Amino acid sequence: MSLDRLAPAIFVLLWSTGWVVAKFGAIVSEPLTFLSIRYIAAAILFGGLCVVSGVAWPRDRRTIVHAVVSGAFLHGLYLGAVWWAIGEGVPAALSSIIAALQPLMTALAAPYFIGERLSGTQKAGLCLGFLGVLLAVLPKFFGQGAAEIPAFALVINMLGMAAVTYGTIYQKQYLPTGDIRAIATLQYAGALIVTVPLALGLESLHVDFGWAFVAALAWSVLGISMGAVLLLLYLLRRGQVSRAASLIYLVPPIAALQAAAIFGEELTISMILGTLIVVAGVYLTNRKDPAPAE
Template sequence: MSLDRLAPAIFVLLWSTGWVVAKFGAIVSEPLTFLSIRYAAAAILFAGLCLASGVAWPRDRRTIAHAVVSGAFLHGLYLGAVWWAIGEGVPAALSSIIAALQPLMTALAAPFFIGERLSPTQKAGLCLGFLGVLLAVLPKFFGQGAAAIPAFAIIVNMLGMAAVTYGTIYQKQHLQAGDIRAIATLQYVGALLVTVPFALFLESLHVEFGLAFVALLAWSVLGISMGAVLLLLYLLRRGQVSRAASLIYLVPPIAALQAAAVFGEELTMPMILGTAIVVVGVYLTNRKDVAPAE
């Protein structure tokens, strides 16, 4: 089976673990501090991988700048906002719903930035996927102290979603050339330029070093920051940006399944049904035999 077929499923499985990591991470470290350490480790490992593989680094200053800027949006602003919001009391379920708005926002914005058009079937798939996410996750949110959630933290979470939407389009628009390993290295430098100042300003840089922290950091760097991100960059180059973004719809339901297994959270019938609807929506959005609407 080709990488083109396997990459979407592997990406979703890896990326969805980020919600479990975020919940555990809040126990052993402050969120922005943890992300800064994670990004620094990822940048160092990617740089080592590039050197060992003889990767050609971008020589064009514009390409380097584009990589740094895209990383600031895709990793720094996005995950920084999400992790901070969860740390401030936004439930992971609600945060995942906000993140699930990204494919719709991307589909709406892509025609204006890169002239990408979707067929009616693809549009229906995007809407169906979003409805499936709502059905799967909303029952976990209501009735669990919604009034106590800080409004400002929700706004920050939404700004993070907007940042990753723009970062996805920016990546597709400006970074179609160059080795993706070198691009990823520079992107984590851009992410550090965002998270480090905010960590210094908002946090005390507290970290509880131990086995739990090392395990979380190792998975965050190797499984998510390296494995999942390389797959995302690969998908963005191989297909439409809206198709790649539609995979985000699969993350909240799968994250809910992981939370049920790891934390013993309840797995309800709406979550199971919503996950099935999401799968159909992503299939429609990613159908390669559908011609773009004229």
């Protein structure tokens, strides 16, 4: 089976573990501090991989700047906002609902930025996917304590969603070529420009060094920052930006399944049905329309 067929499924599985890692990370470190350490490690490992592989680094200043800026949006502002919001009391599942708005935002913005159009089937798939996410996760927030979610943290979480939406389009618009390993290295440098000052200004830089921290950091760097991000950049290169973004729809229900298995969180009928609807929506968004008959 080709990488084109396997990459979406692997990406979703790896990326969805980020919600579990966020829970573990909050136990052993402050969120922005953890992300800064994660990005430093990822940048070093990617840089080493580039040296060993003999990767050709971008030579023109414009490409370097574009890579750094895209990293600031895709990693620094997006995950920084999401992790901080979760640390301030936004439930991870609710945060994933907000993130699931990204494909709709991307589909709406892509025509204006890169002239990318969606077919009627793809638009229906995007809407169906969002409805599936709501069905899967939203019932969790009608219970006791839902009103205690901080409004400001929700706003920050939504700004993070807007940042990753713009970063995805920016990546497609300004970085269509170049070795993705070198681009990823520069992107993590861009992420650090965002997270390090915020960590210094908002946190005490507290970290409980131990095996739990090492395990969470290792998976964050190797499984997500390297594995999942390389696959995301590959998908953006190979297909439409809106199709790649639609994969985010699969993350919330799969993250809920992981939370149920690892943390014993409740797995409801609505989550199972919502997951099935999400899968159908992603299929419609990613399917290729048949060529018109001659």
